[in-house]
Amino acid sequence: MGKMKIALVADANSVHISRWSDWLEKQGNIVKIFSLTDNLNSNFFGPEPPLDRSLIMNFGSKIRETTKRLQNLIDDFKPDLVHGYFLTNHGFYASRVENYPTIVQVMGSDLLLHTENSWLLSWIFKHSIKKSSCVISPPLLIDRLKKMGIEEKDIVSNLIGINTNVFKPLEKQNVVLFSRGFEEVYNPSTVAEAIIKISKKKPKIKFYLAGEGSLRKEIEIRLVDTNVEFTGQLSEIELAKIMGISKIVISPTFSDSIPLTAFEAMSCGSVLIASDIPAHRQWENSAYPILFFNPNNSDELVTHILESYNNNELRDKALKLGPKIAKESWDREIISNKMIDVYRNIKNDF
Template sequence: MSAGSTVNTPHLALLGDATSVHVQRWVREMQARGWRVSLVTARPQPIDGVAQTVLAPVVRSRDWLWRVGAARRALVALRPDLVHAHYVTSYGYLAARAHSAVGKPLVMTAWGTDLLVTPRQSALLRALTRWSLRRAQLVTGDSPDLLAVAAQLAPRVPRALIHWGVETSRFAPTPWADKPAAEAVSLRSWEPNYRIDVILRAFAQVRAVRPEARLHLLGGGSQEGALRSLVNDLALQDAVQFQGRLDDAGMAAVLARCKLSISVPQSDATSVSVLESMACGLAVIASDLPANRDWLPAEALVPAGDAAALAQRWLACLQDDAQAQQLGAQNAARIARDGDRRQQMDAMDTLYRRLLAGERLP
């Protein structure tokens, strides 16, 4: 163990956004497995039991280039046993540049856009992504298509399929008969990639046939103003509820009253919100993307950006309640079998400890 460790308590330095619920959950899961966790972040938020080193704010993508020195100084001061960066093209780049100063294993987790979109934007970004990945001793991702890109860019770096998983003790089915007849939810952020505008345009078509339908929008984001304007333009003010960012208990409460969850981003890896919706026994409509094909049947998938196809599928779910209930039950069973967060984090803990023991992963 390094000088930064206490007896039998390995020290993990995470690089990632403290504001991200996924990072917060990762921290808690590793604390529960006996790790001391420190966080290097450009977007701070208090997390119990975690010392944070706060980098200068990042406003533009190129700002990451100027945070390397601070990240290196942070890792030297922390003296961790293991370094783990979340999001390859931001914190992963910082870790690739800085972790050699402490001489400890480096893990990177790809989140989706960082490998599925960013490397395609320019030859320079592809080269930087490749360079960063090749400095890691392990790359994890939550879908096979994400890991396939990692394999193309860094074929010699070990890879592991680790998804975020669901806290099944909190996200669990509630009686179908107790739910209102026509309530749906989107858990996706109000950002361009997640196409909340498409959901709203489809919902307008649904309301023309089923005026009792209601839609809950969770997540929050930079497009809030534009989306509220669109709701007004579509005369949906009485049917759309902007819930914003909720904690797990709040999300579970909304999911408990809905029968349908909608997630139609343009690009995505495995979506935690899709898995949580499945765990709660909801029928799900999602973009026809490789990651969603791993979890959902073909009839649940629609072309990304196609409001008419989404509306058609949405109405089909409302018109055949028994079929929607059956799909929801199948979703819950799939998560119970393959989606428990504890299993995923146990697997990650094992990988961490193998790296600490000096093993070279396959």
């Protein structure tokens, strides 16, 4: 396949986007990120107007202005294809770009949370898909899309892969990792409650809390006297090094559709303690050791951490099964090449 010029319309601070952009460029493609987030690595077309009743009051003038800024930037780049992410912000604007084949990608909260809480965002979500060549969706959400009236022919099932050559087991240490970040949906507060309780019983257990977010300062204050290291936002290699040595990885999120943390934890052979949500429950019958807890119940999380911390049988099973499952199911090269095939087909059909 010839190399492509690809416009990614997405949050420039997203780890998913930076990894995908890097992978595409390593294959020789020319990639530019267009974002409502002002970032040195992106072409900024914000500020982002609120998608609420105010757009009705001003007849969508701010949305038209934002769309025009994006259209002008895209026209300067002249891509072969536009790929928009998250259908209630960047994906919405990508779908409004004219004269180029466009695909949009469901990321999870845009469907699971935003469309449930707002009729307007629900309309924007569906309108974004109808204006695009196709929608990329995690397998877990396809039935939800069909119930919204999206035709199966317009849906492409695909995930986001991980680099299984980077995320791999290292010599395990007395470490527990939380890497989801510090926004409410990722549930850092329950993690903090659990750490405070554990620190009184097992103060030598080391916790790494990775990522950024609006709740980070609050969590730092709460955990000031505990055995915790806040790493900030980590590169893929830095994160893999910590996850590789972690006995336990926690994924306590309230909502998810592409649980990359679970993929990475399995690839590193770590025991996974995960919130009891559908995105995690898909492995409940797997031989891989996953312990589920109510995301609102820190006591359950404490119990699972303490019981699995010195459970050699559980850890050996994770080391034996996890890397193999990850390699076969979520290897980035396999999944990324599937996406390239989608790009090629959409470009050729336009």
